[in-house]
Amino acid sequence: MSDTPIRPDPVYTADAAFFWEAADRSELSCERCTDCARLRHPPRPMCPWCRSTAREAVRLSGRGRVLSWIVPRHPAPIGFAESPVVVLVALEEGIRLVSNLEGVDPERIAIGLPVEVAFAPTRGGHAVPVFRPAGSAR
Amino acid sequence: MSRGAGAAIAGIGQTEFSKNSGRSELQLAAESACAALQDAGIDPADVDGMITFTLDSSDEIGLARCLGVRDLAYATRIPGGGAASVATVAQAMAVVEAGLAEIVLIWRAMNERSAYRFGQPIVPPGGGLVNVAGAGTGSLLWCMPFGAQTPASWEALASQHYMATFGVTNRDLAHVSVAQRRHAASNPAAWFYKRPITLEDHQQSRWIVEPVLRLLDCCQESDGGVALVVTSLERARDLRQPPVRILAAAQSIPAEVEVISNYYHADLTAMPEAMGTARRIYERSGLTPADMQVAMLYDAFTPQVLRQLEGFGFCGRGEAKDFVRDGNIELGGRLPVNTNGGLIGEAYIHGMNNITEAVRQVRGTAVNQVPKVEHVLVSCAMAGAILGRA
Numbered sequence: 001m002s003d004t005p006i007r008p009d010p011v012y013t014a015d016a017a018f019f020w021e022a023a024d025r026s027e028l029s030c031e032r033c034t035d036c037a038r039l040r041h042p043p044r045p046m047c048p049w050c051r052s053t054a055r056e057a058v059r060l061s062g063r064g065r066v067l068s069w070i071v072p073r074h075p076a077p078i079g080f081a082e083s084p085v086v087v088l089v090a091l092e093e094g095i096r097l098v099s100n101l102e103g104v105d106p107e108r109i110a111i112g113l114p115v116e117v118a119f120a121p122t123r124g125g126h127a128v129p130v131f132r133p134a135g136s137a138r
Numbered sequence: 139m140s141r142g143a144g145a146a147i148a149g150i151g152q153t154e155f156s157k158n159s160g161r162s163e164l165q166l167a168a169e170s171a172c173a174a175l176q177d178a179g180i181d182p183a184d185v186d187g188m189i190t191f192t193l194d195s196s197d198e199i200g201l202a203r204c205l206g207v208r209d210l211a212y213a214t215r216i217p218g219g220g221a222a223s224v225a226t227v228a229q230a231m232a233v234v235e236a237g238l239a240e241i242v243l244i245w246r247a248m249n250e251r252s253a254y255r256f257g258q259p260i261v262p263p264g265g266g267l268v269n270v271a272g273a274g275t276g277s278l279l280w281c282m283p284f285g286a287q288t289p290a291s292w293e294a295l296a297s298q299h300y301m302a303t304f305g306v307t308n309r310d311l312a313h314v315s316v317a318q319r320r321h322a323a324s325n326p327a328a329w330f331y332k333r334p335i336t337l338e339d340h341q342q343s344r345w346i347v348e349p350v351l352r353l354l355d356c357c358q359e360s361d362g363g364v365a366l367v368v369t370s371l372e373r374a375r376d377l378r379q380p381p382v383r384i385l386a387a388a389q390s391i392p393a394e395v396e397v398i399s400n401y402y403h404a405d406l407t408a409m410p411e412a413m414g415t416a417r418r419i420y421e422r423s424g425l426t427p428a429d430m431q432v433a434m435l436y437d438a439f440t441p442q443v444l445r446q447l448e449g450f451g452f453c454g455r456g457e458a459k460d461f462v463r464d465g466n467i468e469l470g471g472r473l474p475v476n477t478n479g480g481l482i483g484e485a486y487i488h489g490m491n492n493i494t495e496a497v498r499q500v501r502g503t504a505v506n507q508v509p510k511v512e513h514v515l516v517s518c519a520m521a522g523a524i525l526g527r528a
Contacts, residue, residue, distance in 0.1 A: 068299040071348040077285035084285040
């Protein structure tokens with residue numbers, strides 16, 4: 001396999017730039033309401049519980065469990081040498097994230113599988129959070 | 139019953155369903171609109187309301203200028219793409235009952251196979267339909283860098299949790315495709331006319347998204363146009379066709395629910411948007427699931443049919459796989475579903491051809507007519523309607 005990353009870059013939007021900038025530093029982050037302290041994802045400019053626009057990025061543990069998983073086969077996903085495992089992860093802080101699960105045979109994936117974050121490079125020099133089975137060697 | 143004097147579907151129309159229409163989407167819109175108005179016996183010039191939904195490329199005023207509409211009183215476009223298809227019926231009913239317009243044209247026309255393809259990967263930059271306000275799918279931006287780049291993959295990620303929780307296998311989904319392809323096989327308007335499939339055909343079709351969707355779990359990509367005409371029940375009684383009354387119609391977009399990137403609501407084994415729509419249309423009509431003789435359920439992908447069967451209360455949670463395996467959704471079964479072949483067997487006109495089939499079933503003119511139809515439920519989960527005889 002080539003060493004040059006081919007994964008698509010994330011789409012930067014004004015309300016979510018902090019998430020991708022954190023990923024570039026190998027940090028998994030999430031938006032927290034400064035007023036009511038609830039976490040939310042995907043990011044949005046207003047807290048849906050208290051309607052505050054005051055918000056801050058907080059670093060997450062990167063630990064979670066698989067909630068749902070698939071392997072897109074056809075058409076072949078653009079930017080991947082082989083079909084990736086796409087997962088919906090329930091993070092232990094209570095938010096959910098769409099990502100990839102790497103380093104595991106799909107036969108062994110089950111709902112509830114403990115996972116931990118890692119970071120994968122993209123073709124434009126950025127990074128995105130991906131996951132590996134918890135405790136697996138890097 | 140509804141507060142106004144009542145609204146009815148007075149006309150339906152469509153073009154042929156193909157893979158290459160050879161003409162513009164606006165022309166398909168105009169042709170299907172004329173067919174629906176002719177079916178109703180209404181002069182196109184008399185249309186005074188127009189409704190479609192997001193992702194349709196035909197401009198309202200552009201279409202009105204094709205049809206020679208004399209004085210348009212109301213026009214709107216509903217968010218949600220196909221998830222808004224049945225919401226057009228709710229909107230038309232409301233507009234007619236409020237007196238904002240009297241002859242409301244609903245349409246959707248697409249060259250979705252020959253000009254562009256929903257089934258192909260969408261990646262940044264650009265993002266295609268994903269960045270369009272009104273699509274309801276902003277969170278797809280969070281899927282693309284991870285290789286979930288098609289509607290099939292987005293849907294599969296939402297349904298895999300449901301399937302794993304209730305032990306639904308891909309083989310269970312085959313019963314939906316087989317039934318609908320059987321229905322399409324006797325429908326001359328269907329792309330898959332005279333082309334039924336077996337359960338083994340389904341199981342041998344290639345994986346689109348493991349372990350959820352094979353090729354034969356996916357709807358078609360189609361070219362074509364479909365239109366409806368809604369007017370007051372009173373006016374509909376004087377028109378060419380027997381009126382098909384809109385007994386109830388509603389939308390439901392509960393908190394944390396999105397269109398297709400639907401990963402954030404509390405219980406992923408449930409379909410809260412279908413449950414919300416069901417609650418509203420059953421309450422407003424005074425009817426129950428047992429009162430329906432036919433159901434037309436948005437079938438872009440087979441798992442959605444199972445999940446709507448549960449969401450609308452035709453069977454219990456987790457029981458849809460048994461319901462379809464036991465033949466209930468076939469002609470002659472307890473609740474024939476998608477009797478035209480649906481979006482899988484007839485054509486994918488973004489849900490609209492399932493509404494016209496509901497109208498034919500109430501009129502008694504469907505090619506796969508179910509006996510003694512009193513009420514038909516038509517759903518795109520985020521919206522639904524119950525149609526019945528006037």
